[in-house]
Amino acid sequence: MADIQQMAHAIRFLALDSILNAGEGHQGVPLGMAEIAATLYANHLKADPADPQWPDRDRVVLSNGHGSMLLYALLHLAGYEHVSLDALKSFRKLGSVCAGHPEIEQHAGIEITSGLLGQGIACAVGMAVAEARLSARFGPSLVDHRTWAFVGDGCFQEGIGQEAISLAGHLKLGKLTFLWDDNHITDDGDTDLSISEDVPARFRAANWHVQEIDGHDIGAIDAAINAAKADPRPSLIACRTTIAKGIPRLQGQRGGHSAPLTQKDSEEARSLLNWPHPSFTVPESVLADWRSIVPRGNETHSQWQTALANHGEAAEFRRWTTGTLPDGWSDTVRSISISAADKAASLPTITASGDVCDALAEALPELMVLCADLEAPTNHKRSRHAFTASDRSGSYVHCGVREHLMGAMTDGIAAHGGLRPVNVTYLAFADYERPAMRMAALMNLPGLFVFSHDSIGVGSNGPTHQPVEILASFRAMPNMLVFRPADAVETAEVWQIAQEHRTGPSLLALSRQATPTLRNETGENLSRKGAYVLSEPEGQRDITLLATGTEVALAVEAASLLAKDNIRAAVVSMPSWELFRDQRADYRAEVLGTAPRIGIEAALDFGWERFLRPEDRFIGMSGFGASARAEVLYEHFGITAGRIADVARDLTGKN
Amino acid sequence: MADIQQMAHAIRFLALDSILNAGEGHQGVPLGMAEIAATLYANHLKADPADPQWPDRDRVVLSNGHGSMLLYALLHLAGYEHVSLDALKSFRKLGSVCAGHPEIEQHAGIEITSGLLGQGIACAVGMAVAEARLSARFGPSLVDHRTWAFVGDGCFQEGIGQEAISLAGHLKLGKLTFLWDDNHITDDGDTDLSISEDVPARFRAANWHVQEIDGHDIGAIDAAINAAKADPRPSLIACRTTIAKGIPRLQGQRGGHSAPLTQKDSEEARSLLNWPHPSFTVPESVLADWRSIVPRGNETHSQWQTALANHGEAAEFRRWTTGTLPDGWSDTVRSISISAADKAASLPTITASGDVCDALAEALPELMVLCADLEAPTNHKRSRHAFTASDRSGSYVHCGVREHLMGAMTDGIAAHGGLRPVNVTYLAFADYERPAMRMAALMNLPGLFVFSHDSIGVGSNGPTHQPVEILASFRAMPNMLVFRPADAVETAEVWQIAQEHRTGPSLLALSRQATPTLRNETGENLSRKGAYVLSEPEGQRDITLLATGTEVALAVEAASLLAKDNIRAAVVSMPSWELFRDQRADYRAEVLGTAPRIGIEAALDFGWERFLRPEDRFIGMSGFGASARAEVLYEHFGITAGRIADVARDLTGKN
Structure with missing residues (x-):
């Protein structure tokens, strides 16, 4: 039997x-949760420390x-080689895998970047959702794993924490367990300064399985984890702990959080806990206990590999989990695009996006659509059924009015792998x-963030919603690919780009109001260039009209x-500034031209100076x-074809 | 006795x-909450409809x-003349006081802009905090009023809703009451789609007084409101209601939320509820019941005016509630500024801000500081004591790790009036x-948002926190005055500007790391110009260095x-782009000069093109x-005096 108390002390020191x-x-x-972590x-x-990215x-x-x-x-002790x-x-220190806060490095065992409170547990909800749907799709022989989150008081004070608790309970995510470091201390001091509620009661109200234990009692921790595994509800294990346990000067105190440590603290802790070993030294017997995890993991992994080899859908499983697009998937997108171009219909770009999402229900089944109580006005459920507590096969999650959670779930699903969150x-x-x-x-995760109602085109719901x-x-955010497509054709194009883009998120800003289809050819995905000349006049340009989204139609x-x-006016559609920035200078110069320019976008001009x-x-x-009908607002704020033409006449001196 | 049922029907129709x-x-x-509102x-x-801005x-x-x-x-029926x-x-319709969502117009009785779910109840927490502190300061003869919030399921699903519930319970805001429209319907359909928790239990866990009633039973509503007023805890009145009650086709249905109404709906509702009156017509007897509120309000208001006239601190009360700065207050700020300049000390600008905030504890007692569990590293409590459940005199609120709530409380305190939130x-x-x-x-509210740890100067806590x-x-947000002061002197200056600015919020981006005091004169508040020449070389400029915040010292x-x-390099400090934009063109041209320029800011360049x-x-x-010590990061990312000088040599051709 492993000596878990000594394993815990190894973490501590x-x-x-x-x-x-x-x-x-x-x-x-780490000093307060050492027993919890070691027992887990x-x-x-x-887990298989030899293959930190094993999908199961x-x-x-x-x-x-x-x-x-x-x-x-933990990772070092358990044998993850990158954490030497x-x-x-x-x-x-700069470049260390051991950064101040964990930064996603899944090959090293670091599943996600965390530290902004509340994000981690909300990501964990996304991971548990991904596991449940993948398990339903491929069966428990390939997908049957749990999600564990270490969590402190701060995450439960953050609103996103409650959103996570509420939806996880509603969806009955039974393989999700929160291990709560209930140490009664926050940065300001005692938790009494800012919270007096009964946190476990809050979980019970949300239909969680709740246990309250001594977080330093290894037997109690072990029993609680077993009970959590046996219960069909998500579990909170409230672990009453002593912050910084083991350092006489700091344990149980406000300073336990992060007050600078001294050599004397180290000596006193070693004396108190009877840990006579030198700095960075773990006795062989303790290390052996830790490393016994490795063969156990290897064996489980090896059995799983056999199961995979014998599984009828091994190739499809590999395709999903490696994030590989299926052959011919883009034909589906293209057919939507061609259909839109053929019909030359006028429709909201959010509807065009819904059409693509519908068409991909079969062609790209690994899509997982999340929506925050706006099913009807956003049109992305039509071909899908809901993922619920009783039906894990659904590809649409009713997230409720919980946008922040939904964002973090998107991250969690993407970090988990296997599904493509929308x-x-x-x-x-x-x-x-x-x-x-x-x-x-920041994590380079490929989530797709689709937003409707992208401008004053919202209409009478007014400025709160515009x-x-x-x-x-x-656009100011690094590594965020922002798209504002002009019509149904561009909408299909940017969906394709977003699905191919694997090193960061994409954002689609789409319209509530109908806008005409402007492109009548769909040969090349022109949106890939970020900006392109939609219409070039005969002869030399007098003026260049640069526009995005629904304002491209006004420019036309x-x-x-x-x-x-x-x-002679050229019209340039600019669905993505970031992709345009990455084009060659001569292409950019050609598109922008040398004639006077008018930038047109139903938004502020911040950033347009470029x-x-x-x-x-x-x-x-x-x-x-303001609050009025969309067409009234466009007129009121002077964003009309007539005004553009007037300004163009003025600029070109041909008025 | 008023016929409250008929009053409710007047709202409904x-x-x-x-x-x-x-x-x-x-x-x-409105159809579901008509009885609740009419009873209230x-x-x-x-309230005194004749003076919608009566402070009490x-x-x-x-x-x-x-x-x-x-x-x-409600406002129309109760006699608020602007809601005719x-x-x-x-x-x-465009320009109407009756916008799609309420937009703050306090002279018309609209206390805040609302519609983004969760914001309203969180603002209400701020209002209740403001009332409690003002009541403690000036006594109940001048300040003794309640805060009522109508609220739906969406606000309770939003994380900010839980933050509000949690802190309001903790602070025992007994004069705060939530009237919950518990109609079991969200935009997507039945609330069962996304929530299954016991919401009242969640409130009980947070130490609220909770009542569950039939929201159409006027006697029950009246009794519940009386009980809420008598209880020292904040109160939830969970009112079980029927959405769109009165319209046979829609009541209790998903479409009740906002499905387009027809003339037939109107006729059927009139028939069902026995309301034979024409469109927009309220019978005289019903209107008389409504308007009986007016003399009651007048009388209470008149008694209050007598109390104010007899109050020893009437002038001070008027000063606080009108947002007037006290004579000589700016001397206090200036003394801090002079002291910093004299000492020429190197200190973090967040500490300089704390020094100003300390100094204003007496000079500007109406400040109300809110902080999200970062008391020690942000230095804004030192001269203050906490506002708590048992001591309402404090000017510092430990908000816990609940930033979103804190932001909305800032809005609520500013909208309430009387205090200046920080x-x-x-x-x-x-x-x-x-x-x-x-x-x-959007509301033009004068909140001050002070942020520390404004760049990679954060150091090893890494990119999550940088x-x-x-x-x-x-800077992209309309009506947000953004400041990034360079040193202690500028920090004092921008505090002064922010307190004088009454038509919108101000944001201060301040440093964790120490930065030298650069200004040795404090005669004129140079920050008012947004940007100014900090040092001009002798002779013609070869180059202009434009910088903000801690990077100004690098430019120097x-x-x-x-x-x-x-x-010959000129150094321009740019504490506020917005204020600089508002200067005369010739001043701006003079500051920016014609020489080559280098922009320097430990942030992305988005927007610098201007x-x-x-x-x-x-x-x-x-x-x-990245995660490393601040000085290592500045070197790593090439933001150093040496690099600036190299680039300047390159640009000027003098290398």
Whole structure:
């Protein structure tokens, strides 16, 4: 039998030594949760340290990410080779896998980036959803694993935490377990400063299985984990712990969280816990107990490989889990595109997006659509049925009015692998899920964020619901591919690009209001270039109209008006600034041209300076919107073909 | 006795008629909550419709803002003159006070803008906090009013809703009551689609007083409101209602929410509820019952005016509630500024901000500081004590790890009036409260949002905690005044500007790391100009270094290096782009100069194109940060005086 108490002390002292060596860090969590973590790894975790990316591994999330040394110590002790002793010694140094907060490196066993409180447990809900659907699809012989989240008080104070609790209980995600470090201490001091509610009662109200135990009692932890595994509901194990346990000066104190450690603390802790071993040294017997996890994992993994080899859909399973697109899938997208071009219909781009999403229900079955209580106005459920507590085969999750959770679930599903998440709501609510979208960008995760109601085109629901600055705020975000397609053809094109893009999230800003189909050819995916000349006049350009989304149609109309006055206007559609930036300079110069330019977008001009010179003009918004019908607002704010033509006449001196 | 049932029907039919007249709108709430609202107004509300801005009025928040016709009907019936019958007939039309969602117009009785779910109830928590502190300060003879929030399921699904519930229970805000429209219907259909938790149990777990009643039973509503007023805890009145009650085709159905109404619906409802009156017509007896609220309000208001006249601190009360700054307050700020300049100390700008905040504890006692569990690293509590359940005199609220709530409380406190909210956390968490900050900008509310840890200067906590795009994302937001001061002197200056600015929120991006004091004179508040020449070389400029925040010191150092090579560099500090934009063109041209420019900011370049021409350069970030000590990161990302000097030599051709 492994000596789990000694295994726990190994975590404790590796963490202490690493933090002392770094000169800074958060000892509260690794010292407080050492017994919980050691028990989980020693007796329960399904993982193969020799292959950290085995698809059927349990997922472990450190939602209280500041306690990163807990995770690094665990991974090192359990035999994950990328988390070497040298790596521990480089904790918090540039380039170390042992960064201040965990940063996703799945080959090293770090499942997600965490540290912004609440994100981790919400990602974990996404992981558990992914597991449940994949298990329903491929059977438990290939998919049968659990999601464990270490979590502190802060994650439960964050609103996203409650969103996670509520939906996980509703969806009865029985393989999800939260291990709560209930240490009564926050950064400010005692939790009494800011919270007095009965947290376990909150979980019970949401239909969770709840246990309350002593978080340093290994027998109790083991029994609670067994009970959690046996219960069909998601489980909270509330572990009453002592923060920074083992350091006499700091344990149970506010300073336990992250007060700088001293050599004396190290000596006193070693004395208190009877750990006479030198810094960064784990006795062989203790290490042997830890490393016994490895053969157990190897064996389970090996049995799984046999199951995979004998599985009728092994190839399809591999395709899903490697994120490989199926042959011919893009024909489906193209057929939607051609159909739209043929019909030359006028329709909202959110509907065009729904059409693509519908068509992919069969062609790309690994899509998983999440929507925040806007099924009817966003049109992305029509060909799908719901993923529920009793039916795990569904590819549509009714997330409720919980956008922030939905964003983090998107990250969790993408990080889990196997499914392709599609997140759907209104663009005004993108602000609610922005922290999770930033995490997607930071983690290089390929989530698709589809937003409808992207401008004053929303109409009478008014300025609360009318984004005017949100496009710019996401264009400002690194590694976020932002698309605002002009019509149904471009919408299909950007869907294709987004599905092919695997190193970061994509955002689609789509319209509520109908807009005409402008492209009548669908040979080349022109949106790939980010911007392209949609219509070029005969002869030399007098003016270039740069527009995105629904305003491209206004530019086309303005160009027609101008043609009557013999003013030669080119229309450039710019579905993605980021992709355009990546084109060759000569292409960019050719598209933008040298003629005077007008930028047109029903949003503020922030950022447009990169295309518009001081002598050029911008037609768009200069502040928040208003409540009136869309066509009234476009007129009111002067975003019309007539106004564009007037400004063009003025700029070209042909008025 | 008023016939409250008839009063309720008056709401119902004015709402129905207005929505039918507009051709769109949300009937679910006004028809479902008519009895609740009528009972509240008839028997309980403290308000004087003749003076909607009376400081001691009860605050009414419609958190389920899509049900705006409930509020407009109420205000019209209760005698608020700006909500005339004509206004109701212009519902959802451009310029109408009856916008699609309520938009703050306190002279018309609309306390806040609402409609983004969860914001309203969170604002209400801020209002209740403001009332409690003002009541403690000036006594119940001047301040003794309640906050009522109408609220639907969506607000309780949103995470910010739980944050509000949790903190309101903790702070025992006994004068806060939520009136829950428990209609079992969301936009997608039955609430069972996405929620199965016991919502009242969630409130009980957070120490609320909870009652569950039939929301159409006027006696039960009246009794529940009386019980809520008598209980020292915040109260939830869970009112089981029928959505769209009264319209046979839609009541209790998903379509009740906002399905288009027909003339037939109107006729059937009139028949069902025995309301034979024509469209937009309220019988005299019913209107008389409604208007009996007016003399009651007048009388209470008149007694209050007598109390104010006899109150020893009437002038101070008036100063607080009108938002007037006290004489000489700015001397306090200036003394901090002078002290910093004299000492020429190197300190973090967040500490400089804490120094100002400390100094204002006496000079500007109406400040109310909110902080999200970061007391120690943000330094804004030192001269303050906490506002708690048992001590309402405190000017510092431990909000817990609930940034989104804190943002909305800031809005609620500002909307309430009387106090000046100061919101403090890390800039990385600004994304968590962004939806509330957007509401502050949209509502023109003067909240101060102070953020520390504003760049890679955060150090080893790594990229999760290092803002690189967040400055740009707020510069993109209309009506948000963004400041990034360079040193302690500028920090004091921008505090002064922010307190004087009353038509919108201000954001301060401040540093964790120490930065030298650069200004040695404090005569004129140079930050008012947004950007100014901090140092001008002798003779013609060879280059202009444009920088913000902690990077201004690097520019100053680079200018010294360049001087040794006889390269004449001017240094321009740009604490606020928005204020600079508002300066005269000749001033802006003079500051920016004609020499080559280098923009320097430890952030992405998005938006810098407005100052940098294609031939200029930018030194900053090009993606997310990393985990290492701040000085290592500045070196790693090439944001150093040496690099600035190198680029300057290159640009000027003097290398």
